[in-house]
Amino acid sequence: MKILKAPTKEEAARLAADLFEDVIRENPNCVLGLATGSSPVPLYQELIAREKAGKIDFSAVRSANLDEYKGLAPDHPQSYRYFMQENLFDHISIRPENTIVPDGLAKDGEVMCAAYEEKIRAWGGIDLQLLGIGHDGHIGFNEPDTHFPRFTHETALLEITRRANQRFFSSLDEVPRAAYTMGVGTVMAARRIVMVANGEDKAEILKKSFCGPVTPEVPASILQFHPDFTLVCDEAAAKLL
Numbered sequence: 001m002k003i004l005k006a007p008t009k010e011e012a013a014r015l016a017a018d019l020f021e022d023v024i025r026e027n028p029n030c031v032l033g034l035a036t037g038s039s040p041v042p043l044y045q046e047l048i049a050r051e052k053a054g055k056i057d058f059s060a061v062r063s064a065n066l067d068e069y070k071g072l073a074p075d076h077p078q079s080y081r082y083f084m085q086e087n088l089f090d091h092i093s094i095r096p097e098n099t100i101v102p103d104g105l106a107k108d109g110e111v112m113c114a115a116y117e118e119k120i121r122a123w124g125g126i127d128l129q130l131l132g133i134g135h136d137g138h139i140g141f142n143e144p145d146t147h148f149p150r151f152t153h154e155t156a157l158l159e160i161t162r163r164a165n166q167r168f169f170s171s172l173d174e175v176p177r178a179a180y181t182m183g184v185g186t187v188m189a190a191r192r193i194v195m196v197a198n199g200e201d202k203a204e205i206l207k208k209s210f211c212g213p214v215t216p217e218v219p220a221s222i223l224q225f226h227p228d229f230t231l232v233c234d235e236a237a238a239k240l241l
């Protein structure tokens with residue numbers, strides 16, 4: 001794995017954006033795996049600015065998001081589809097039909113998850129997967145477990161994750177208890193992976209994930225085995241590495 005440290009999260013975002021720029025230039029209709037949370041926001045702002053400056057072109061890019069809350073409609077302000085529209089898609093030239101996010105309202109979750117995997121396969125797989133990391137080491141919504149889930153699936157959210165995400169909802173009760181997420185196998189199949197992590201509160205979990213044993217109890221630890229994995233972080237998050 002490669003670690004890129006930057007003094008600030010804005011500088012870290014520029015380093016991550018360079019990787020995106022390379023992949024999009026190499027293959028204008030590449031498939032990006034995208035993520036939500038606060039960590040990717042500076043990167044998305046940088047990507048928007050670079051398209052405006054004519055440095056990259058999203059018009060042929062395809063994207064598949066990592067996860068979605070079960071039970072939230074795409075127009076719910078806390079849904080991940082809504083987040084992606086607000087923070088990226090509405091500001092770049094990507095075509096709506098070229099963006100997929102798991103359907104939080106799917107009538108049959110298993111069918112939807114299988115179709116999601118199939119779509120990614122039909123697109124030729126993910127060229128560059130973006131990740132954040134939860135305080136318990138989750139990637140997407142793959143929570144600590146006894147095994148690494150392979151494919152896109154429904155998952156129950158742990159209390160620590162619901163509490164961390166409560167800041168976006170008006171009460172803990174409103175935070176969904178389940179979500180749909182790409183599996184760890186879906187993520188690991190990406191050709192390249194980049195994780196963005198900022199702030200002192202991520203320092204401990206980064207150390208556990210990348211300086212400790214590979215275990216499903218720390219889902220992100222499996223990234224140690226990926227052949228092309230880059231961690232981009234600010235000084236505060238990197239302080240225990």
Ligand code: GLP
Pocket residue numbers: 035036037038039040066067131132133134135138139140141161165
């Ligand atoms: C959510 C998302 C994850 C994300 C994590 C960390 O739970 N499902 O994909 O990595 O939050 O979010 P943040 O970047 O806000 O710390």
